[in-house]
Amino acid sequence: MMVTHDAIAASHADRVIALSDGMVIRELVRQKEQRQFMNDILEFLKIVEVGQ
Numbered sequence: 001m002m003v004t005h006d007a008i009a010a011s012h013a014d015r016v017i018a019l020s021d022g023m024v025i026r027e028l029v030r031q032k033e034q035r036q037f038m039n040d041i042l043e044f045l046k047i048v049e050v051g052q
Contacts, residue, residue, distance in 0.1 A: 007037060007041045007042050010038075011037045011038030013030065015027060015028060015029045016030075025048075030043060032037065
């Protein structure tokens with residue numbers, strides 16, 4: 001298990017679990033190459049930032 005706010009570091013994992021206030025808000029599972037998974041993570045982060 002690793003905790004990070006870095007999308008590049010997170011993209012090396014098999015899955016990413018996003019938390020907000022201690023609750024799971026999304027789980028991303030790597031099904032593509034690392035670079036595409038990083039793009040998926042970044043897209044998710046854009047959505048989360050807009051909602052705040």
